[in-house]
Amino acid sequence: xxxxxxxxxxxxxxxxxxxxxxxxxxxxxxxxxxxxxxxxxxxxxxxxxxxxxxxxxxxxxxxxxxxxxxxxxxxxxxxxxxxxxxxxxxxxxxxxxxxxxxxxxxxxxxxxxxx
Amino acid sequence: xxxxxxxxxxxxxxxxxxxxxxxxxxxxxxxxxxxxxxxxxxxxxxxxxxxxxxxxxxxxxxxxxxxxxxxxxxxxxxxxxxxxxxxxxxxxxxxxxxxxxxxxxxxxxxxx
Numbered sequence: 001x002x003x004x005x006x007x008x009x010x011x012x013x014x015x016x017x018x019x020x021x022x023x024x025x026x027x028x029x030x031x032x033x034x035x036x037x038x039x040x041x042x043x044x045x046x047x048x049x050x051x052x053x054x055x056x057x058x059x060x061x062x063x064x065x066x067x068x069x070x071x072x073x074x075x076x077x078x079x080x081x082x083x084x085x086x087x088x089x090x091x092x093x094x095x096x097x098x099x100x101x102x103x104x105x106x107x108x109x110x111x112x113x114x115x
Numbered sequence: 116x117x118x119x120x121x122x123x124x125x126x127x128x129x130x131x132x133x134x135x136x137x138x139x140x141x142x143x144x145x146x147x148x149x150x151x152x153x154x155x156x157x158x159x160x161x162x163x164x165x166x167x168x169x170x171x172x173x174x175x176x177x178x179x180x181x182x183x184x185x186x187x188x189x190x191x192x193x194x195x196x197x198x199x200x201x202x203x204x205x206x207x208x209x210x211x212x213x214x215x216x217x218x219x220x221x222x223x224x225x226x227x
Contacts, residue, residue, distance in 0.1 A: 031213050042121070042204055042217040043159075055212050091159070097213045100166075102147050104215055106159040 002026065006092050006107035014115055018080040021110045025073070025094030031055075032069055033104065034077050035091040043091055049075065050097070082114045117142050121205050121218025128195050129226055136221045138205035139187040147208035148181060148188045153220070154201045162203075163190070195225045 005024040025032050035043035047057040052072035069075040089109040121138045128134050149164035165172045165179045181188040205218040
């Protein structure tokens, strides 16, 4: 079974530029999470989708971050414009979320450096 | 609140000794508690998990205990080996909405 795919693996941009990350969850997984992990800290939830609807985006900085999950499958996370403090690893995870199947599977992440 | 507190932030043990990491939470609606191991270049891998209807679960050298009353759960690694060196994260899932919240992580170093 293929895992969660994320691209790109690495991205370096200048502040005030825009960037987009892509995530392809495991086939059939209803729940998709985007986390931001700053160096030395635990992953922080940015947004959670259930199919193509947003369940929780309370910690998403909506003035600059946006995310969508069209057709309830792939998802993109965009930052526009980027700030220095956005430098982090952006993790995508998916879960079947059906009955006892609550395990979340993570992608390798996208390491963003804003200079 | 929905925070998960994890301690210690770093842990250094001698090979063969045990390592214990503890997490506390405040949301009584949590019903699933996974532990992830994060290694450079390998992403985050689930190593063990426990549900709120179970007090303890073991898988070879790894065990997790859950105290629902006190709202804390712990990871125990016995007979540590150098390959156990990594960053470990606890998490808890809130049943309603499947919100998964992580602790701050523990960097474990096993010295040969």
